[in-house]
Amino acid sequence: MKQLLTLKINGETHEVWTSTHKTLLEVLREDLYLTGTKHGCELGECGACSVLIDGEPVLACLILPVEVQGQEIQTIEGLAKNGVPHPLQTAFAEQGASQCGYCSPAMLMTAKALLEINSNPDSNTIREALSGTLCRCTGYSKIIEAVEQAAGELAVMRQNS
Amino acid sequence: MSENKDFQAGLTWIGKSWAQVDGLAKAKGETVYADDMFLPRMLFAKMLRSPHPHARIKSIDLTQALKRPGVVAAMTGKDLPIPFGILPVSQDEESLCVDKVRMIGDPVAAVAAIDEETAESALEDIVVEYELLPSVLTIEDGLKSLEETEISKTQIHEYADSGNIHKQVALEFGDIETGFAEADHIREELYYYEGNTHLPIEQHSAVAQHGADGRITLWSSTQTPHYVHRALAKVLEMPASQIRVIATPVGGGFGGKTDPFQHEMVVCKLAMMTGRPVKLTLTREEVFYTHRGRHPVLMWVKAGMKSDGSITALHFRNFLDGGAYGSYGVASTYYTGALQTVTYPIANYKFEAMRVFTNKAPCGPKRGHGTPQPRFALEVLLDKFAEDLELDPAELRLRHLIPDNSKTVNHLTVTTNGLGECIRKVTEASRFQQQRTGSSLGKGFGLGCGSYLSGAGLPVYWNKMPHSGVQIKIDRGGGVTVFCGSTDIGQGSNSVLAGIVAEELGIDIGNIIVVTADTDLTPVDLGSYSSRVTLMTGNAAIDAARPLREKILSAASEVLKIPAEKLMLRNSSVLSKNGSGEPVSFVDAVQWAETKYGMLGSVGSYTPPSHGGKYKGAGVGPSPNYSYSACVAEVTCDPESGIYRVDKLWMAHDIGQAINEKLVIGQVEGSAYMGLSEAMMEEQIYRTGKDNPGGLHKTPSMLDYKSLTALDMPEIETFLVETHDPEGPYGAKEAGQGPLLPIMPAIANAIYNAVGVRVDEVPITPEKIYQGLKELKSGKPGGSGVIGRVGPKKFPKITFPEAIKVKSVDS
Numbered sequence: 001m002k003q004l005l006t007l008k009i010n011g012e013t014h015e016v017w018t019s020t021h022k023t024l025l026e027v028l029r030e031d032l033y034l035t036g037t038k039h040g041c042e043l044g045e046c047g048a049c050s051v052l053i054d055g056e057p058v059l060a061c062l063i064l065p066v067e068v069q070g071q072e073i074q075t076i077e078g079l080a081k082n083g084v085p086h087p088l089q090t091a092f093a094e095q096g097a098s099q100c101g102y103c104s105p106a107m108l109m110t111a112k113a114l115l116e117i118n119s120n121p122d123s124n125t126i127r128e129a130l131s132g133t134l135c136r137c138t139g140y141s142k143i144i145e146a147v148e149q150a151a152g153e154l155a156v157m158r159q160n161s
Numbered sequence: 162m163s164e165n166k167d168f169q170a171g172l173t174w175i176g177k178s179w180a181q182v183d184g185l186a187k188a189k190g191e192t193v194y195a196d197d198m199f200l201p202r203m204l205f206a207k208m209l210r211s212p213h214p215h216a217r218i219k220s221i222d223l224t225q226a227l228k229r230p231g232v233v234a235a236m237t238g239k240d241l242p243i244p245f246g247i248l249p250v251s252q253d254e255e256s257l258c259v260d261k262v263r264m265i266g267d268p269v270a271a272v273a274a275i276d277e278e279t280a281e282s283a284l285e286d287i288v289v290e291y292e293l294l295p296s297v298l299t300i301e302d303g304l305k306s307l308e309e310t311e312i313s314k315t316q317i318h319e320y321a322d323s324g325n326i327h328k329q330v331a332l333e334f335g336d337i338e339t340g341f342a343e344a345d346h347i348r349e350e351l352y353y354y355e356g357n358t359h360l361p362i363e364q365h366s367a368v369a370q371h372g373a374d375g376r377i378t379l380w381s382s383t384q385t386p387h388y389v390h391r392a393l394a395k396v397l398e399m400p401a402s403q404i405r406v407i408a409t410p411v412g413g414g415f416g417g418k419t420d421p422f423q424h425e426m427v428v429c430k431l432a433m434m435t436g437r438p439v440k441l442t443l444t445r446e447e448v449f450y451t452h453r454g455r456h457p458v459l460m461w462v463k464a465g466m467k468s469d470g471s472i473t474a475l476h477f478r479n480f481l482d483g484g485a486y487g488s489y490g491v492a493s494t495y496y497t498g499a500l501q502t503v504t505y506p507i508a509n510y511k512f513e514a515m516r517v518f519t520n521k522a523p524c525g526p527k528r529g530h531g532t533p534q535p536r537f538a539l540e541v542l543l544d545k546f547a548e549d550l551e552l553d554p555a556e557l558r559l560r561h562l563i564p565d566n567s568k569t570v571n572h573l574t575v576t577t578n579g580l581g582e583c584i585r586k587v588t589e590a591s592r593f594q595q596q597r598t599g600s601s602l603g604k605g606f607g608l609g610c611g612s613y614l615s616g617a618g619l620p621v622y623w624n625k626m627p628h629s630g631v632q633i634k635i636d637r638g639g640g641v642t643v644f645c646g647s648t649d650i651g652q653g654s655n656s657v658l659a660g661i662v663a664e665e666l667g668i669d670i671g672n673i674i675v676v677t678a679d680t681d682l683t684p685v686d687l688g689s690y691s692s693r694v695t696l697m698t699g700n701a702a703i704d705a706a707r708p709l710r711e712k713i714l715s716a717a718s719e720v721l722k723i724p725a726e727k728l729m730l731r732n733s734s735v736l737s738k739n740g741s742g743e744p745v746s747f748v749d750a751v752q753w754a755e756t757k758y759g760m761l762g763s764v765g766s767y768t769p770p771s772h773g774g775k776y777k778g779a780g781v782g783p784s785p786n787y788s789y790s791a792c793v794a795e796v797t798c799d800p801e802s803g804i805y806r807v808d809k810l811w812m813a814h815d816i817g818q819a820i821n822e823k824l825v826i827g828q829v830e831g832s833a834y835m836g837l838s839e840a841m842m843e844e845q846i847y848r849t850g851k852d853n854p855g856g857l858h859k860t861p862s863m864l865d866y867k868s869l870t871a872l873d874m875p876e877i878e879t880f881l882v883e884t885h886d887p888e889g890p891y892g893a894k895e896a897g898q899g900p901l902l903p904i905m906p907a908i909a910n911a912i913y914n915a916v917g918v919r920v921d922e923v924p925i926t927p928e929k930i931y932q933g934l935k936e937l938k939s940g941k942p943g944g945s946g947v948i949g950r951v952g953p954k955k956f957p958k959i960t961f962p963e964a965i966k967v968k969s970v971d972s
Contacts, residue, residue, distance in 0.1 A: 019278075029197075030199075033199060035190075035193070035194075035196075035197035035199075036189075036190025036191070037190070038194075038362070038363070038412070039196075039364075040362040040363065040364065040445065040863065041445040041862065041863045042444070042445070043445065043862060043863075043864070045445075045862055045863035045864040046362055046445075046863045048362050075190070076189065076190030077190055079189070079190075080189055085185060085188070085189060088188075089185065089188040089189055090185070090188075092184065092187075092188040093180045093181065093184035093185040093187075093188050094180050094184075095823070096180070096181060096184065096653075096823045096824055096826075096827045097188075098181070098184055098187035098188055098651075099651035099652065099653070099827060099831060100187075100361070100362070100363070100410070100411060100412045100413045100414075100650060100651025101183070101184075101186075101187025101188070101192055101410065101412070101651065102194065102361075102362045102363045102412030102413055102651075103362050104187050104188055104190070105190045108188060126871075127871040127872050127874075128871075128872060130871045131870040131871045131872040132870075133871075134360075134362060134863065134868060134870065135362070135871075136359070136360055136361060136362055136413050136415065136831075136834075136835065136868070137413060137651050137827075137831050138827060138830065138831050138834070139830040139831050139833055139834030139835075139874055139877065140834070140870075140871040140874045141830050141874065141876075141877060142827055142830070143871070144871070
């Protein structure tokens with residue numbers, strides 16, 4: 001069975017005619033080709049598909065899109081604004097926080113949600129916030145350092161604005 | 162915190178920290194992994210897998226599946242019957258099983274449909290008739306002589322050395338008995354290392370397209386496009402020139418994407434059958450069965466030591482549980498013996514090993530390939546010897562290090578050895594000696610060391626051609642394109658390539674375009690395995706770049722009327738070495754050079770030196786150079802429950818010369834993480850009941866297969882030691898695998914230091930420690946006979962073939 005969905009993704013409204021049982025992850029990737037959001041298990045275990053719904057990180061593989069119609073969905077594609085990378089993105093690149101890069105979109109979106117509620121988190125708070133997303137490359141330390149760097153840069157940007 | 166910064170004076174990029182060339186694309190979600198590809202008219206494929214660990218296929222009926230709306234094609238093994246495998250000696254895999262299945266998860270049929278869901282549903286329409294066979298699920302069962310049972314029924318492969326013994330090796334260097342006679346202390350012990358898997362976050366995925374020109378293009382998440390290219394040519398019965406393999410960015414490999422795989426063959430065939438692009442992405446459960454991970458290894462070790470700590474004799478007997486297919490297993494078997502010798506001199510060495518076929522997912526190369534298991538045993542053993550000799554474990558090791566420019570007992574050439582400096586770094590930073598002897602019950606410090614190769618001396622299929630090729634093209638606009646078959650799996654090989662060419666041509670990394678891992682466009686590089694890429698592509702890149710540098714300087718010399726040897730390329734300019742005159746831009750100089758020489762291009766290649774011995778089996782172990790690592794682990798262990806946490810790791814790694822310091826530290830930390838995760842919890846384990854479902858994976862999900870999260874990872878303090886090895890580019894060695902090796906023994910030794918329990922197996926779990934604590938309290942030994950020692954108790958009694966006697970290098 002199919003249905004017409006109206007989804008607000010990265011500030012844009014998308015109408016999608018798709019199967020009712022498809023997960024948000026499948027609709028994002030397969031119907032809208034927003035392939036920046038990844039998958040490692042599709043069972044809610046690895047965290048690689050994390051996106052933000054009204055600013056909260058959720059696992060897109062466990063959400064039916066019909067549940068989030070009308071809410072703000074943010075994916076990695078919406079993190080850079082007008083071609084300018086978010087400080088988290090530049091920090092990830094500079095710190096070597098992406099090795100294979102496959103968990104990076106989920107780590108970044110989760111870190112963005114954290115920094116919006118806690119602008120100066122200590123490293124344990126960052127670890128806790130990111131602990132639902134697995135990374136097999138980095139040992140996590142460069143990811144934590146990148147989030148700390150971005151938090152610092154965002155603080156400076158706030159002061160200057 | 163690298164040393165010898167003087168060496169780096171005059172270098173712009175090498176040894177510094179700069180962002181990966183593809184770092185920002187990854188952080189923006191723009192990197193296109195295989196499953197991110199959607200081509201027009203693309204079909205989606207799924208494979209039907211065996212529910213039985215061992216069975217004959219009597220029939221497969223695709224009729225109903227083909228009738229299902231949306232199904233475009235279906236196939237069985239008969240459509241693609243030619244076997245393949247990564248090693249020439251183990252061509253034992255079929256694209257889809259033809260006559261029999263050898264493990265749960267073996268694929269027997271495949272379907273291509275308009276979407277994944279239809280393909281998956283169609284699998285239920287396929288009717289397969291099996292005749293069940295008895296299964297072999299343990300090393301012990303695999304070692305049983307086939308005469309004891311029914312030969313045709315339990316033998317998994319007919320080509321095995323004997324019965325289900327896939328491969329047996331017996332080598333003796335020097336004279337082991339003489340060695341034991343000279344020893345003051347002898348220890349004889351058993352160790353066990355459980356199997357574990359790579360668990361890349363990206364599942365394997367492949368897309369194939371059959372073009373109007375008749376050519377096949379395969380995009381795949383693979384570490385070895387060149388080997389996949391060869392395997393496809395064989396299986397598809399097509400000239401290699403008609404096949405193009407492109408390795409898409411790999412979302413985590415760790416050795417798990419180093420074999421040619423069934424799904425890669427199947428998508429190509431389905432693309433040919435349908436004339437449409439076909440994609441096949443494995444589910445997480447399928448990835449667990451595809452495996453090729455760490456072999457479970459049961460080890461018997463006997464070692465003799467003099468009172469001064471020198472090793473007079475070392476005898477390793479290893480049984481490897483290989484699973485259902487050969488994969489890299491023959492190499493893995495040799496690797497469980499090859500590298501014990503490159504850290505500390507061993508006067509006499511005997512190595513015997515058997516790899517056993519079992520009806521489980523095939524094991525293969527995982528980070529460290531065959532060496533973490535014996536390294537764990539050796540480093541725990543040294544800890545025990547240190548106690549026997551009343552020596553500090555660091556002191557014992559420091560007294561006996563393989564010197565630079567020496568040959569090991571098994572004829573390996575060690576050019577430089579930074580292990581001593583590594584040990585000093587980690588023990589000083591952690592105050593190891595004081596902490597070890599002074600801390601209270603429950604607090605423990607342990608030391609482990611290791612060594613790994615920077616690329617194998619021989620390719621997978623033996624030949625004398627280069628192992629890595631690099632081609633460079635310079636555009637009139639000053640853009641430099643570097644082509645190489647090497648494959649970036651997140652280790653940063655594209656960045657290494659760009660950094661080296663930027664260094665050689667004196668330009669900015671941002672002006673370098675890297676084109677890699679495409680068999681149509683790039684010269685062969687054997688792939689991202691054996692920690693070979695930095696050393697081999699690095700040397701090939703230097704070989705390609707230097708003639709271009711000479712041409713540019715020579716053309717500039719003519720125009721500027723300054724001798725070429727007085728000019729240099731730096732800061733995207735031609736400069737005079739003495740600083741006189743105005744700099745000329747790189748772009749102008751390139752145009753002068755093109756005017757003088759024509760189109761600017763060059764090729765470079767690298768073939769490793771033939772450093773090994775001449776005996777059978779000498780092909781595994783030689784490398785241009787060896788990296789060295791040391792780790793001190795600090796643990797806190799509850800002396801009641803055995804529950805422990807790792808408080809901190811101090812890591813030191815002899816990198817030879819860092820090409821990019823930050824990336825190297827990232828590799829060291831990543832290796833330490835992966836080692837710690839397997840030391841503490843990772844296990845690829847199966848049900849072993851005789852009844853079905855014996856051979857069923859116990860934890861084929863990322864929830865049940867435990868690995869460390871961000872919350873579990875301790876602080877790591879990393880030191881880089883630079884020995885400037887003569888074989889490496891600028892002196893570099895590997896960093897991707899070696900730093901994993903010292904972790905497991907460091908944890909085991911730290912637990913012993915904390916609570917007095919010896920866990921002689923990996924993983925080191927609280928349950929096992931608790932077992933040992935109970936024994937210590939009651940004063941009664943458990944099954945192993947030693948109070949407070951937990952580990953294997955039995956070793957199969959089996960006669961190994963007579964060892965090939967090889968003279969030690971000294972004799």
